Amino acid sequence: MFKFKRLTLVLGILIFGVTLSACNNKEQDLYEKIIEEGKIVVGTEGTYAPFTYHDAETGDLTGFDVEIAREVAERLGVEVEFLETKWDGLLAGVNTGRYDIVANQVWKKPAREEAYTLTDPYMLTNAVLVVQEGNTTITSLEDIAGQKGAHSLTSAYADMAREKGAEIVGVDTFTEAVQNLINGHVEYTINDTATVAYYLAQNPDANVKALNLELDQFEVVFALPKENANTLEEKINAILEDMRNDGTYDAIYQTYFEVIE
DSSP: HHHHHHHHHHHHHHHHHHHHHHHHHHOHHHHHHHHHTTTTEEEOOBBBBBBEETTTTOOOOOOOOHHHHHHHHHHSSSSSEEEOOOOOTTTTHHHHTTTTTTEEEEEHHHHHHHHHHOEEEEEEEEEEEEEEOOSSSSSSSGGGOEEEEOOOOSSSSHHHHHHTTTTEEEEESSSHHHEEEHTSSSSSSSEEHHHHHHHHHHOOTTTTEEOOOOOOOOEEEEEESSSSSSSHHHHHHHHHHHHHHHHHHHHHHHHGGGOOO
């Protein structure tokens, strides 16, 4: 009888503890957590110029997306910590709690809206098709059917290529994709207009060209966890609007894009 009562008591304590822990986790608000800790953790690649990369002279992490995220953190009144991760594992980390947001040219797509909390867009971007300088076979997006292209496997550009029947060769960075193209390992790559223009400005002798095609335009957003992120989303949206209104957004934009305009 005594053993039964003791077992019942122990089980009751365990159940109560698990229930309490579950309730605490369920009710935890990401914005409140960030304010309490005084820090927001941002996931980014660090290899995707001009959005997130390391300055060649100082080695410091910088870029358009990085500086927008820094400004958001400052206006939230917290420190910012960047965790660098390859693109193919980047978005998954925000829902596992590795970081609080992803700042890395995340396109707004229906599948991502279902999987994550997405902020208002802070940029519009276009995709561009890149081929070798002497390539006359590929003149439109339809021509990549059956052709090899270099992409990060989980990128929106890879999705575009798959929809056209192309074969995907996996790479980690745009620089690696272009190198595969120059070496003749692939026939094309697709990427952001600004990224391609920035690369060509920095590498004028690269034997590649961007095709002047009108491809789809996409909205760029921050990705937040699916759960408990509504308050943070609202705060970030308000900050982005204030940045546009007070000229901060334009100042950051000109810093990174006047070289390619």
